[in-house]
Amino acid sequence: MSDCIFCKIANKEINSQFIFEDDQVVAFRDMNPQAPQHILIIPKKHFANILEVTDKELAAHILVDVIPEIAKILGVDETGFRLVVNTGKEGGQTVEHLHFHLLGGRSMQWPPG
Numbered sequence: 001m002s003d004c005i006f007c008k009i010a011n012k013e014i015n016s017q018f019i020f021e022d023d024q025v026v027a028f029r030d031m032n033p034q035a036p037q038h039i040l041i042i043p044k045k046h047f048a049n050i051l052e053v054t055d056k057e058l059a060a061h062i063l064v065d066v067i068p069e070i071a072k073i074l075g076v077d078e079t080g081f082r083l084v085v086n087t088g089k090e091g092g093q094t095v096e097h098l099h100f101h102l103l104g105g106r107s108m109q110w111p112p113g
């Protein structure tokens with residue numbers, strides 16, 4: 001998607017510091033952090049949201065490999081963290097490229113609001 005900001009970040013058309021990268025996924029700090037650790041994890045391939053994902057291997061890779069590794073990199077694998085996937089208008093999604101928010105470094109509240 002040529003006008004997608006996260007595609008541009010993943011393709012390195014926009015300068016961004018990745019805290020994690022492999023052939024399918026990148027992760028970088030949210031520019032408006034809601035916690036001491038607030039990371040966005042995105043597939044390099046464009047999917048508008050989680051309902052559009054068709055690649056089961058990629059989905060499993062993100063959940064089974066990438067998220068635990070990033071939690072370790074951030075040092076929140078022992079303390080815990082929150083994973084958020086805002087989806088659609090009422091879900092509060094503002095960027096239409098699938099992204100997982102990983103939030104950590106403080107105690108989270110519930111309900112999230």
Ligand code: AMP
Nearest residue numbers: 005029030031032086092093094095096
């Ligand atoms: P959502 O509201 O779930 O779609 O989340 C989009 C997130 O992307 C928000 O938390 C924004 O702060 C973040 N964001 C948007 N543009 C950028 C950017 N260029 N670099 C880092 N974070 C961004």
